[in-house]
């Protein structure tokens with residue numbers, strides 16, 4: 064990295080020059096079919112740093128590669144606050160990290176509504192404590208290569224001692240692009256200013272402009288040291304070298320109760336349409352998501368599915384909600400309208416572009432065979448991370464305000480995300496224009512199994528942490 | 534609280550003579566404001582703060598301040614406990630609001646302002662003295678915003694109650710009727 068750039072706020076113009084510093088899979092998703100997240104605890108700072116130094120040499124930067132030259136595997140690293148502490152970062156450096164990150168997923172559980180059945184006490188593999196220190200994500204199309212990389216990591220850990228593997232979570236790309244609940248996923252992404260050339264995206268990604276076009280997000284929403292959508296920089300630790308080109312990720316392993324979802328879908332179709340035939344269930348599923356299960360957006364196909372639109376780059380993502388203020392076409396509480404309200408909140412105090420998330424998710428566990436309505440007891444769900452420069456304004460805001468409440472969209476306070484909401488007693492969904500325009504008694508379809516906040520440093524910072532430079 | 538007393542014409546007259554309506558801002562039936570700042574008697578600041586802290590969430594607070602006219606009320610000691618800031622948003626006009634208080638709960642008013650300089654010896658039962666004291670702490674308010682200026686406290690409560698009842702009714706309506714339970718309909722389809 065050019066040392067001179069570190070003293071000023073970077074902008075989109077600086078990104079291309081910094082790609083070799085930024086970790087891969089942030090700006091642009093990998094397309095590997097397999098992923099493994101390995102989670103380690105560090106009991107000895109010096110040994111941990113030595114191990115991290117080995118690992119940092121293998122970390123994959125964001126530098127683009129031509130298709131033919133795609134490496135066979137990739138590796139990326141995140142460190143929790145407790146990990147930074149265990150690696151003996153200086154007290155000054157530690158105290159500069161945002162409070163929310165310092166508290167970690169457990170410390171923030173109450174604020175995030177991770178209580179009761181969702182509480183960290185129920186999390187697995189040592190998550191739910193302060194014992195998850197370093198996350199290493201390994202990607203490849205070939206599981207054998209992932210195994211080899213994992214062995215390399217483990218052997219290196221054994222050599223230094225004092226580094227213990229806590230868990231390994233396997234994930235794979237969605238089969239045919241379809242996730243467990245039966246929806247096509249991975250259709251949208253968030254474009255970052257300055258990356259248009261290396262990662263062109265479809266219209267509809269980004270932020271709607273007054274002239275109807277879509278603008279990419281300022282890099283500071285996803286990278287430390289860069290200008291963000293408030294015209295400032297995201298809160299970051301000192302020294303600057305530690306922060307610049309780094310970011311935060313929110314890791315969540317989430318169980319999906321597919322049988323419960325399918326049963327509820329049928330019941331909901333009964334309640335709303337008076338029938339649970341396949342068409343009505345599909346219609347119901349589309350209202351929950353804001354897209355038909357094919358991926359076709361409701362806003363372009365209000366009455367029936369047009370699967371071809373999911374593959375039409377000019378249609379798949381190119382829509383807003385301002386023509387549908389009441390949610391007659393896409394309910395105001397539908398998953399994608401909540402998670403990215405696009406232009407729906409224009410004119411309110413909420414600035415949507417300050418609350419965006421990059422999703423880097425894969426699924427795990429076998430698919431529940433079509434038509435099965437009883438749980439088979441197998442574990443399945445998503446093992447994903449969300450990227451954001453400001454955990455509080457992005458992940459936590461979305462989770463607390465948009466997933467768990469309805470108020471922001473003018474819905475009843477207790478109305479929650481139909482797919483990922485906590486389904487508390489007041490849970491309901493408003494469906495204007497449908498034969499029965501409201502639906503109650505939502506069930507909880509997802510359960511967090513593991514969660515933690517990780518700092519994903521630049522390559523320079525990673526080596527610096529390993530050298531106890533900060 | 535000295536129960537059962539009606540606001541007498543005289544009280545209202547006394548209060549009205551101070552022309553509070555001209556002083557404080559009103560945006561609608563459900564939105565008037567009063568902002569008052571008084572110096573606290575020397576040595577009484579901590580006591581005032583502690584009394585305020587203790588009164589929160591007591592029955593007393595609920596029965597007195599929680600009259601069915603007050604939307605929001607803030608009472609704070611400021612500037613190192615040397616001054617007492619009182620801000621209230623309520624229904625109706627400042628005249629009736631204060632007259633009601635004067636008649637129903639003079640003891641409470643004594644507790645609220647009794648530690649302030651210039652508070653009348655006779656307390657809130659000395660209507661005129663009390664009003665003079667109140668006006669001496671008048672803070673002009675330049676901007677006062679109300680999102681629902683015509684909704685009174687009682688109307689807000691009523692609307693919330695309606696919302697709950699409507700939701701209960703909706704829930705009843707949306708419940709799958711016995712003939713429409715899942716098992717039934719799958720049987721029907723199979724038949």
Ligand code: HEM
Pocket residue numbers: 242244246247248249250251252317319352354398399400402403420422444445449461462466482483509
């Ligand atoms: C198992 C749980 C989940 C499932 C099944 C799920 C499913 C989906 C699907 C099918 C889409 C539409 C496809 C696309 O836009 O690429 C989507 C979009 C999205 N989801 Fe989720 N999701 C889950 C959890 C989450 C969580 C936990 C978050 C964040 C807190 C989230 C945030 C988003 C966002 C930001 C979008 C893009 C919306 C847009 O830009 O239009 N999702 N999700």
